[in-house]
Amino acid sequence: MSSRAGLRFFQSARFSRAFTKKSLGRRYQTADATAAPAEGILQRLWNSPVGVKxxxxxxxxxKWSIVLAGVSDFARPAESLSLTQNIALTATGVIWTRWCFVIKPRNLLLAAVNFFLGCVGVTQVTRILLYQRSQEAASAGQIVEKDAKDVANTVKGITTDPEGAAQKAVK
Structure with missing residues (x-):
């Protein structure tokens, strides 16, 4: 039964008559002999709604210059970068990437540059936050070291003058 359905499809769709030499010649001819020639790629780019003009x-x-400036900041140390500026770059990239798909005409070139701007911003914000976290860990380590020195001085004082240390503890 299935082979018969296929046969009926080809017969009813005029498949056998569609590819004869006569029909191929007529199929691709234009009705108007004075039709304009097809536009070249540069002409289509020039006349496009998002074209060069x-x-x-x-x-x-x-806007690619902003992305390149952000990429060049990868070489700068994280302590010299501005967190608020890079959060603004990230937000700009994310918001405008979405907006580029909503507006008409849809501008994929603008969407691409905004996507990369968001990527650069996320990378820089991550670098800054990791640097700040390492500074907090370093300052916590410094506090522990200071407390350890205080305890060592107290122990040293107790070993050298136990009576004086006991009187200080009573007061």
Whole structure:
């Protein structure tokens, strides 16, 4: 039964007549002999709604400089980076990446630059937060060292003058 259904499909869809030499010649001919030739790739880019002569092209091109500045900050030490500035870069990248898919005409070049701006911001914020966490751990270590020195001095005082240490403890 299944082979018969396939046979019926090909017969009813005019499959056998669709690929004859006569129909192929007529199928791809245009009705109007004076039709305009197809646009080239550069002409389509020039006339596109997000093409070279619009702000939809030049705004993302210029915004790449912000991304490159963020990438160049990878070489700077984390203590010299601004957390608020990098949070703003991250938020800008995330919000505008989403917005680029909502607005018309949809601008994929702008979406790409904003996505990378968000990635750079997330990387820098992570670097800054890891640096701050390491500083907190270092300061906690310094507190422990100070307390250990105080205890060592107290023990040293008790061993050298036990009566004086006992009188200090009573007071």
């Amino acid at each position: 619009t702000v939809h092209f030049w705004a993302p091109v210029m």
